[in-house]
Amino acid sequence: MPGTNLTREEAQERARLLTVDAYEIDLDLSGAQEGGTYRSVTTVRFDSAEAGAETFIDLVAPAVHDVVLNGKDLDIAAVFRDSRIALKHLRAGANELKVVADCSYTNTGEGLHRFVDPVDEQAYLYTQFEVPDARRVFASFEQPDLKATFRFTVKAPSGWTVISNSPTPEPEGDVWAFAPTPRISTYITALIAGPYHAVHSTYEKDGRSVPLGIYCRPSLAEYLDAEEIFAVTRQGFDWFQEKFDYAYPFAKYDQLFVPEFNAGAMENAGAVTIRDQYVFRSKVTDAAYETRAETILHELAHMWFGDLVTMEWWNDLWLNESFATYTSIACQADAEGSRWPHSWTTFANSMKTWAYRQDQLPSTHPIMADIQDLDDVLVNFDGITYAKGASVLKQLVAYVGKDAFFQGVQAYFKAHAFGNTRLSDLLGALEETSGRDLKAWSKAWLETAGINILRPEIETDGDGHVTSFTVLQEAPALPAGAKGEPTLRPHRIAIGCYDLDAAGKLVRTDRIELDVDGERTTVPFPSGTARPAVVLLNDDDLSYAKVRLDEESLRVVTAHLGDFTESLPRALSWSSAWDMTRDGELATRDYLALVLSGIGKESDIGVVQSLHRQVKLALDLYAAPEWREAGLNQWTEATLAHLRAAEPSSDHQLAWARAFAATARSPLHLDVLQSLLDGTQEIEGLAVDTELRWAFVQRLAATGLIDEEEIAAEYERDRTAAGERHAASARAAQPSEEAKAEAWASVVESDKLPNSLQESVITGFVQTDQRELLAPYTERYFAAVKEVWDSRSHEMAQQIAVGLYPSLQVAQETLDATDAWLESVQPSAALRRLVSESRAGVERALKAQAADAAAATA
Numbered sequence: 001m002p003g004t005n006l007t008r009e010e011a012q013e014r015a016r017l018l019t020v021d022a023y024e025i026d027l028d029l030s031g032a033q034e035g036g037t038y039r040s041v042t043t044v045r046f047d048s049a050e051a052g053a054e055t056f057i058d059l060v061a062p063a064v065h066d067v068v069l070n071g072k073d074l075d076i077a078a079v080f081r082d083s084r085i086a087l088k089h090l091r092a093g094a095n096e097l098k099v100v101a102d103c104s105y106t107n108t109g110e111g112l113h114r115f116v117d118p119v120d121e122q123a124y125l126y127t128q129f130e131v132p133d134a135r136r137v138f139a140s141f142e143q144p145d146l147k148a149t150f151r152f153t154v155k156a157p158s159g160w161t162v163i164s165n166s167p168t169p170e171p172e173g174d175v176w177a178f179a180p181t182p183r184i185s186t187y188i189t190a191l192i193a194g195p196y197h198a199v200h201s202t203y204e205k206d207g208r209s210v211p212l213g214i215y216c217r218p219s220l221a222e223y224l225d226a227e228e229i230f231a232v233t234r235q236g237f238d239w240f241q242e243k244f245d246y247a248y249p250f251a252k253y254d255q256l257f258v259p260e261f262n263a264g265a266m267e268n269a270g271a272v273t274i275r276d277q278y279v280f281r282s283k284v285t286d287a288a289y290e291t292r293a294e295t296i297l298h299e300l301a302h303m304w305f306g307d308l309v310t311m312e313w314w315n316d317l318w319l320n321e322s323f324a325t326y327t328s329i330a331c332q333a334d335a336e337g338s339r340w341p342h343s344w345t346t347f348a349n350s351m352k353t354w355a356y357r358q359d360q361l362p363s364t365h366p367i368m369a370d371i372q373d374l375d376d377v378l379v380n381f382d383g384i385t386y387a388k389g390a391s392v393l394k395q396l397v398a399y400v401g402k403d404a405f406f407q408g409v410q411a412y413f414k415a416h417a418f419g420n421t422r423l424s425d426l427l428g429a430l431e432e433t434s435g436r437d438l439k440a441w442s443k444a445w446l447e448t449a450g451i452n453i454l455r456p457e458i459e460t461d462g463d464g465h466v467t468s469f470t471v472l473q474e475a476p477a478l479p480a481g482a483k484g485e486p487t488l489r490p491h492r493i494a495i496g497c498y499d500l501d502a503a504g505k506l507v508r509t510d511r512i513e514l515d516v517d518g519e520r521t522t523v524p525f526p527s528g529t530a531r532p533a534v535v536l537l538n539d540d541d542l543s544y545a546k547v548r549l550d551e552e553s554l555r556v557v558t559a560h561l562g563d564f565t566e567s568l569p570r571a572l573s574w575s576s577a578w579d580m581t582r583d584g585e586l587a588t589r590d591y592l593a594l595v596l597s598g599i600g601k602e603s604d605i606g607v608v609q610s611l612h613r614q615v616k617l618a619l620d621l622y623a624a625p626e627w628r629e630a631g632l633n634q635w636t637e638a639t640l641a642h643l644r645a646a647e648p649s650s651d652h653q654l655a656w657a658r659a660f661a662a663t664a665r666s667p668l669h670l671d672v673l674q675s676l677l678d679g680t681q682e683i684e685g686l687a688v689d690t691e692l693r694w695a696f697v698q699r700l701a702a703t704g705l706i707d708e709e710e711i712a713a714e715y716e717r718d719r720t721a722a723g724e725r726h727a728a729s730a731r732a733a734q735p736s737e738e739a740k741a742e743a744w745a746s747v748v749e750s751d752k753l754p755n756s757l758q759e760s761v762i763t764g765f766v767q768t769d770q771r772e773l774l775a776p777y778t779e780r781y782f783a784a785v786k787e788v789w790d791s792r793s794h795e796m797a798q799q800i801a802v803g804l805y806p807s808l809q810v811a812q813e814t815l816d817a818t819d820a821w822l823e824s825v826q827p828s829a830a831l832r833r834l835v836s837e838s839r840a841g842v843e844r845a846l847k848a849q850a851a852d853a854a855a856a857t858a
Contacts, residue, residue, distance in 0.1 A: 004060070004082060004083045004132075004374075005373050005374050005375050006058070006132065006142065006143065006373060006374050007372060007373040008313055008314075008315075008371060008372055008373065011143040011145070011313060012313075013055075014055050014056075014141065014143065014146070015143065015145050015146060016049065017048060017049050017050060017053055017055055018046050018047065018048060018049070018055060018141065018146060019046060019047040019049075020044065020045075020046040020047075020141055020146045020147065020148040021045040021046055021047065021148060021149070022044070022045050022148055022149045022150075022151070022180065023042060023043070023044045023138070023140070023148055023149070023150045023151065024042070024043040024044075024151045024153070025040070025041070025042050025043075025137075025138045025150065025151070025152050025153070026039075026040075026041040026042075026152075026153045026154075027039070027040055027041075027137070027138075027152070027153070027154050027155070027191070028155045029125065029154060029155060029156050029157070029193055030155050030156065030157055030174065032105070032114065032123050032125055032156070032157060032193070032194075033122070033123045033157055035105050035114055035123070036104075036105070037062060037063070037102040037103060037104050037105070038102070038103055038105065038112075039100070039101075039102060040061070040099075040100075040101050040102070040103045040137060040138050040139075041098070041099070041100050041101075042097075042098070042099045042101075042138040042139040042140070043096065043097070043098045044057070044096070044097050044099075044139065044140075044141075044148070045094065045095070045096050045097075046094075046095055046097070046141070046148075047093055047094055047095065048090040048091060048092060048093065048095055049092070050090070050092060051090070051091060051092035052089055052090065053090045054086070054087065054088045054089075054090070055087050055090065056084040056085060056086050056087060057084070057085050057087060057097065057099070057139050057140065057141055058083055058084060058085075058132070058135035058139070058140055058141065058142040059080070059083060059084070059085055059099060059101060059135050059138075059139040059140075060083045060103075060111070060133075060135050060136045061101040061102060061103045061104070061136075062102055062103075062104055063101060063102040064076050064080045064085070064099065064100070064101045064102075065100040065101060065102070066098065066099070066100040067079055067080065067085055067097070067098075067099050067100075068097070068098040068099075069087060069090075069095070069096075069097050070091060070095055070096060070097075071096075083135060085099065085139065097139070099138075099139035101139070103136060103137055103138075104136070105125070106136070106793075107260075107753075107754035107755065108754070108755050108793045108795050108796050109128055109260055109261060109262035109755045109756075109795055110128055110133045110136065110262075110793055110794070110795055111127065111128070111129075111133045111136030111137055112125055112126075112127050112136065112137050112191070113125065113126055113127070113128060113258075113260060115258075115259040115260050115721070115754070117217055117219055117259070117720075117721060118719060118720060118721060118724060119217075119218075119219035119719070119720055119721075120195075120217075120218060120219060122194065122195050123194060124193075124194035124195075124196065124217055124258070124259060125191070125192065125193040125194055126190075126191070126192045126193075126256065126258040126261075126273055127189070127190050127191050127192070127268075127273075128261070128262065128263075128266060128273065129186065129187045129188070129189060129190070129268075130187045130188075130266060131187060131314070131374055131377045131378055132187075132374050133187075134186040134187060134189060135186075137191070140186045141186070142186055142187075143185075143186075143313070144185040144186075144187060144310050144311055144312065144313065144314070144420065145185075145310070145311075145312045145313065145420040146185075146186070147183040147184055147185050147310070147418065147419075147420065148183060148184075148186075149180040149181050149182065149183055149184075150165065150180065150181045150184070150189050151178060151179070151180040151181075152164050152166075152176075152178045152189075152191060153175065153176070153177045153178070154175070154176045154178075154191065154193065155174055155175050155176075156171075156174055156175075156176060156193050157174065158174055159195055160174075160193055160194055160195055161193070161194070161195070161196050161198065161215075162176040162191065162192070162193045163190075163191070163192040163193070163196075163213070163215065163254055163256060163271055164178045164189075164190060164191050164192075164271060165178075165181045165184070165188075165189055165190055165250070165268060165269045165270045165271050166178040166179045166180070166181055166251060166270070167179065167211065167251050167252050181269065182249070182250070182269075182418055183418045184269050184307060184310075184418075185307075185310050188267060188268050188269045188306070188307050188310075189268065189269070190266075190268035190269075190271040190273065192215070192256050192258065192271065192273065194217075195218065196215040196216065196217065196218075196256070197215065197216055197217065197218045197220075197221040197224070198213055198214070198215050199213070199214045199215075199224065199226040200212065200213050200214075201213075201226075201230050203233070203234055203237050203248075203253070205237065205238070205241065208247065210237070210248055210251075210252060210253055211251075211252040211253070212230060212233060212252070212253050212254070212255075213252070213253075213254035213255070213256075214226045214229055214230070214254075214255050214256075214257070215254065215255070215256040215257065216256075216257040216276055216279050217257075217259065217276070219720060219721075220257070220276060220279045220281070223279050223280060223281050224257075224279050225280075228289075229255065229296065232292075232293045232296050232297065233253070233255070233296060233300065235297075235331070235335050235337070235338065236296065236297045236300040236301070236328075236331055236335075237300070238335070238336075239331045239334070239335045240300060240301060240303075240304065240327070240331070243327070243406050243409070244304050244406075244409060244410060244413055245410040245413075245414075246304060246308070246410065246413045246414065246417075248303060249303060249304065249307070249308045249417070249418075250269055250270035250303060250307075251270065252270055253270055253272075253300075253303075254270065254271045254272065255272050255274055255296070255299075256271065256272065256273050256274065257274050257275070257276040257278060257279050258273050258274070258275070258276055259276050259721055259756070260721075260754055260755055260756040261273060261274070261275035261276070262755060262795050263275070263381075264295045264298075265295050265296075265298070265299045266299070267299045267302030267303070267306055267307060267324075269303065269307045270303075272299045272300075274295065274296075274299070277722075278292045278295065281690055281691060281722060282689040282690045282691035282692060283654060283687060283689055283691075283692075284654075284691075285605045285606075285609065285651035285654055285655055286605055286606075286651055287346070287605045287606035287609055287651070289339075290332070290339075290340045290343065290346060290606065291346075293332060293339070293340065294328050294329065294332060294343070294346075295328075297327075297328035297331050297332065298324045298325060298328040299324070300328075301323065301324040301327045301328055301331075302320070302324050304413060305320065305323045305324060305327070306320045306323075306324065308413060308417055308418060309412065309413060309416045309417065309418075309419065309420075309421055310419075310420050310421070311420065311421065311422075312420040312421060312422050313371065314371040314374075314376070314377040314380075315368060315369060315370065315371045315422075315423075316368070316421075316422060316423055317369075317371070317377060317380060317381075317385055318367050318368060318369065318384070318385045318386075318389040319368075319389065319423055319426065321381075321385050321386045321389065321390075322367075322385070322386060322388075322389025322390040322392070322393050323390075323393065325351065325386050325387070325389070325390035326390040326393040326394055326397075329343050329344060329346075329347050329351075329390070342567050342568070342604065344540075344541060344568060345567040345568045345570075345571045345604055345606070345607065346571075346604075346606045347390075347541070348541045348568060348571045348572055348575060349571040349574065349575060349604075349606060349607050349610050350606065350610060351386070351387040351390065351391075352387055352391055352541070352544070352575065353575055353578065353579075353610070354383040354386075354387045355383045355384065355386075355387035355388035355391055355544070356383075356451060356546060356575075356579060357383060357582070358382050358383030358384050358387070358388070359383070359384060359388060359449070359450060359451045360451065360479060360840075361479060361482075361836075361837045361840050362479040362480060362481035362482050362836050362837065362839075362840055363382075363481075363482070363833045363836060363837050364384065364449045364450060364478060364479060364482045364484075365380075365384060365449050365482075365483070365484075366446060366447050366448055366449050366484070367384055367385075367388055367389050367392060367445065367446045367447075368423060368446040368447055369384075369385070375828065375829060375830040376829070376830070378794050378798075378830060379798070379830045379833050379834060388544060391543075391544035392445050392446070392544055394541075394542065394544075395445075395491070395492055395542055395543045395544060396430075396438075396441070396445075398492045398542045398543075399436070399441065399492050400430055400433075400434035400436050400438075401434060404430070404433045404434035404435075405430060405433075405434070407433040408426070408429040408430035408431075408432065408433040408434065409426075409429070409430075411429045411432065411433065412425065412426050412429040415429070423442070423446070427439075427442055441490065444487060444489045444490060445489060448484060448485075448487040448489075449478060449482060449483065449484040449487075450475060450476070450478045450482070450484065450486055450487060451476065451544075451545065451546055452473055452474065452475055452487075452488065452489055452491070452545045452546070453473070453474040453475075453476065453545065453546045453547075453548060454471055454472070454473055454491070454493070454516065454537045454538060454545045454546070454547050454548070455471070455472045455474070455537075455547075455548045455550070456469065456470075456471060456472075456495075456535050456537055456548075456549075456550045456553070457469070457470040457471075457472055457550070458470075458531065458535060458550055458552075460531050464530055464531050465527075465528050465529060465530055465531065466525050466527075466528075466529050466530070466531050467527070468522075469522070469523040469525040469535075470520050470521065470522055470523065471493075471495075471516050471520070471521045471523060471537060472519065472520060473488055473489075473491070473516060473517075473518065473519055473520075473521070473545075474519075475487055475488050475489075479840065481836060488517075488518060488519065489517075490515060490516070490517045491515070491516040491517070491538075491543040491544075491545055492513070492514075492515055492516075492542055492543055493513070493514065493516055493537060493538045493539075493542055493543045493545075494511055494512065494513045494538070494539045494540045494542055495511070495512045495513075495514070495523060495535065495536065495537055495538075495539060496508050496510075496511055496534075496535070496536040496539030496540070496569060497509050497510040497511070497512075497532035497534075497535060497536075498532055498533055498534040498535075498536065498564070498569070499532055499533045499534075500533055500556075500560065500563070504560070504563060505563050505564075505565050506533070506534060506556075506560055506563045506564045506565065506569070507565055508539070508566070508569070509532065510532070511539065511540075512524065512525070513542075516543075531552070533552075533553070533556045534549075534553045534556050534557055535549075535550060535553050536549070536553070536569055536572060536573070538572065539568075539569060539572070540568065541568060541572060546576075546579055547572070547576050548576065548580070549573075549576060557573050558594055558597075559597070560598075561573050561574065561577075561594065561597070561598040562597075562598035562599070562600065562601025562602055563601065567603070567604045567607065570602065570604070570607065571604070571607050574607060574610075574611065577591060577594055578591070578614050581614075581618055581622060581848065582622070582844060582848065583848075584847045584848045584850070584851035585851070587851055587852045587854075587855030587856075588618045588619065588622045588623040588624075588631065588848065588852040589623070589627065589631060589852060589855060589856070590855060591615070591618055592615060592618070592619065592631055592634065592635060595611050595614075595615050596634075596635075596638055599611055599642075600642065605651045605652060605655060608652060608655055609655050612639075612655065612658070612659040612662070615635055616635070616659075616662060616663060618848075619631045619632050619635060620632075620768040620808075621807075621808075621810060621841075621845040621848070621849075622845055622848035622849060622852060623849065623852050624849050624850075624852040624853035624856065625849065626853070627852065627853075627856060632663060632665060633665065633666065635663060636660065636663045636664060636665055636666070636669055639656055639659040639660040639663060640660050640664075640669065640672065642656045642659075643656040643657050643659075643660050643683065643686075644683060647685070648683075648684045648685020648686070649685035649686075649687075650685070653683075653685055653686055654686070654692070657683075657686055657692060657695075658692070658695055660672075660673070661673060661692075661695040661696050661698075661699050662695075662699065664699055664703075665703070665769070670699075670700065670703055670705055673696050673699060673700060674696075674700060674705065676688055676696060677693060677696040677697065677700070690717075690718055690722075690723075691722075693714070693717075693718075694714070694718070694723075694726040694730075697710075697711065697714050697726070697730055698726065698729055698730045698733055698764065701730040701731070701733045701734050701764075702730075702733035702734070702735065702764075702767045702769065702770070703735065703769070704734065704735045704736075706730070707734075708731065708734075711727050711730045711731055712727070714726075714727065714730075715727040721756075724757065725756055725757060725759075725760040726760070728757050728760045728761050728764065729760040729761065729763050729764035730764060731743070731761075731764065732760075732761045732762075732763075732764030732765040733764040733765070733767055735767070735769075735770055735773060736773075737773065740765065740770075740773060740774065740777070743761050743764065743765045744765065744777065744780070746761055747761050747762060747765075747800060747804070748780075748784050748788060748800065748804070751791070751792060751796070755795060755796060755799070758796060758799055758800075759799055759803070762799060762800070762803035762804060763803070765804070766803065766804070766807075766808065768808060771808050771809065774806070774808060774809070775806075775809060777804070777806065778806040778809055778814060778817060779817075781804055781805060781806055782817060782818075782821045785800065785801055785804075785831070785835070786825050786827055786831070788800050788801070789801060789827065789828070789831045797831075798834065801831060801834045801835065802834055802837075802838060805835065805838035805839075806842075807838055807841055807842060809842070810842055810845040810846055810849065811842075811846070812846070814839075814842050815839060815842060815843060815846075818835060818836075818838075818839040818842075819839075821835070822835065822836070
């Protein structure tokens with residue numbers, strides 16, 4: 001819609017003109033059980049710097065009834081257009097605006113989302129406002145630097161609970177009147193309402209008691225492990241308050257597990273919303289608990305960095321998210337009694353892999369992105385904003401020292417509490433505490449795009465003693481279409497020297513930490529020292545760079561990757577091998593051989609599950625087509641063998657069961673899957689519980705062995721919201737033209753599906769074994785995607801634009817069709833970015849397939 005896309009210049013001008021004091025928001029949600037619209041009444045008091053000035057307030061609403069500015073009724077038809085209400089002839093100083101509107105419940109996870117639980121048929125509401133969606137619920141100056149206090153008054157159905165940023169009051173009748181919040185930004189205000197189940201506790205420290213609450217739907221209450229969640233939360237409170245030297249800044253802390261949530265969680269001040277898939281209905285591995293804990297700690301860190309002190313504009317979104325990511329991982333690694341002291345291994349293996357992938361796309365951008373408008377922000381919640389930024393913060397901590405880093409952070413919070421800042425404010429505080437000039441560091445790391453590659457160059461004499469050791473740094477050309485120039489950067493790294501001990505284990509025998517800068521850096525390696533078996537650059541994962549092994553190290557690692565005694569060097573080696581596979585430097589068949597030789601010795605369950613995903617992706621996309629089926633059969637045999645050999649009831653057993661379900665293909669494999677599902681075959685310790693049953697059902701549906709009647713019967717066993725999603729995915733996965741046409745029509749030709757069901761249908765629709773069946777949808781995708789983008793909300797359109805792109809059609813024809821569409825349609829910058837990223841995946845797969853084919857003849 002014209003006018004909905006706020007630009008940075010507009011926001012700067014509005015912030016120059018206005019100081020916002022307070023909002024009073026009255027919502028009538030008494031009809032929420034039936035849906036439709038609800039009455040929203042907003043009164044906002046603000047100051048104008050100029051008499052007679054003109055500005056606007058934001059509102060997305062199907063109907064506006066009254067707009068009253070300083071006691072004067074405005075002509076609604078004249079002032080309300082395209083999500084903006086024009087405000088003219090402002091007074092110098094105090095102004096008051098009242099807006100009465102009807103706003104809509106959504107089913108897209110944006111604004112005020114409404115969900116009806118099929119178990120109890122009750123409605124459940126929650127808000128999601130980041131980036132610009134508070135305007136869907138109340139009239140607001142929708143930008144982060146116009147902070148104000150917010151007082152919500154909500155009329156709700158009888159028997160409901162209403163939660164907001166302020167402590168929950170006792171209702172008067174069905175009306176809940178909340179106290180005003182501290183000064184916060186619009187996007188972190190929140191309302192959650194419904195007959196939610198609640199568990200309460202407190203956090204006690206230094207004479208202060210902070211009320212804690214955990215909420216979920218009653219249909220999930222039996223699975224809610226509240227004490228585990230409270231334990232992680234208290235650990236975060238202890239660690240953050242000590243490191244930040246600033247008490248938790250809000251009156252209470254609620255965590256609400258809500259349905260159909262698009263993201264992992266959202267840092268609403270004192271009322272964090274979290275996707276309710278984190279309430280585990282079935283057995284999961286410890287990696288899932290670790291991921292959930294990181295999410296919990298990430299959002300808690302935002303209470304200080306993001307909510308207490310907030311970015312002035314979305315250019316610093318990266319800092320907001322990277323800081324929360326870095327500190328949540330650091331808390332898991334360092335906090336006393338932490339269950340996950342290996343969390344930096346997980347970070348290296350998952351988050352940084354995401355960052356490296358994102359940084360090699362044509363959309364790569366500096367960490368500190370140039371955000372021109374809201375469309376730019378909405379597609380920028382990416383691997384650079386989160387994972388590369390957090391990686392660079394980790395390097396910054398190594399560069400300035402941990403103590404100096406947190407001392408600077410402490411000064412930053414005290415100086416800017418409840419205000420807005422820019423990156424320079426934080427860097428200035430860190431310069432004060434560390435004594436380092438960070439301007440050159442900032443320019444090299446935060447203001448340039450792309451990745452560096454570090455390689456060791458080791459020369460030895462005839463006796464195997466090292467005579468010279470150099471680290472070579474490369475800055476590869478940026479992908480076609482990316483802005484900027486390749487940049488060599490300063491890196492603070494550790495170099496690990498590993499040798500095999502008597503038991504055949506790879507043990508670190510030496511560690512060298514140094515600054516790498518420029519194309520060549522000499523390593524101070526003692527002359528005459530015997531060459532280690534393995535030399536691992538960026539050991540301890542201090543810097544952000546792709547790392548390569550020298551020929552001798554690669555030979556030893558290929559034979560002994562699973563023999564590192566510590567998890568982090570294993571993860572770094574696995575990551576390097578995966579990156580080489582994606583770059584076509586290691587053939588997919590050789591990557592498969594490497595994984596099969598080492599995965600049985602891998603103890604870290606998170607790494608094991610990542611390897612499962614990566615092997616399957618490599619075989620599906622990067623393997624030479626003529627060898628792909630042989631590779632998949634080899635992998636499937638291995639998954640079944642590991643499943644049968646795994647320790648009963650272990651995390652590894654469950655992970656291998658899921659890996660087997662994802663790839664089972666021959667009649668024999670599928671018969672095993674069917675037998676496990678119907679109980680005619682059992683594997684000791686393997687509980688085929690609700691979620692694992694659905695994994696088996698979806699694979700059997702995708703291979704044509706389960707029909708609609710059997711899917712419906714499985715849904716009857718699990719008549720829940722999750723069961724509905726799984727059933728929708730299974731239906732869309734069926735290998736028939738009719739199933740594909742029905743799935744496509746429900747997503748592309750209709751906009752009736754809620755966000756979670758749309759996502760499930762897309763997931764089921766795209767099956768890697770069904771390339772020929774899906775081939776006709778390439779043309780249909782390009783015929784439909786622009787109209788979808790122009791007519792749907794951002795979240796819904798992005799699901800379709802990314803999820804239905806013909807990524808499985810790895811052929812030059814797909815690249816040509818994409819290029820022709822980009823040229824003829826001239827899509828918006830945001831849509832162009834998403835489609836170009838998907839195109840880059842096909843291009844990479846083509847190169848990797850060629851490399852794999854070449855390896856077969858080498």
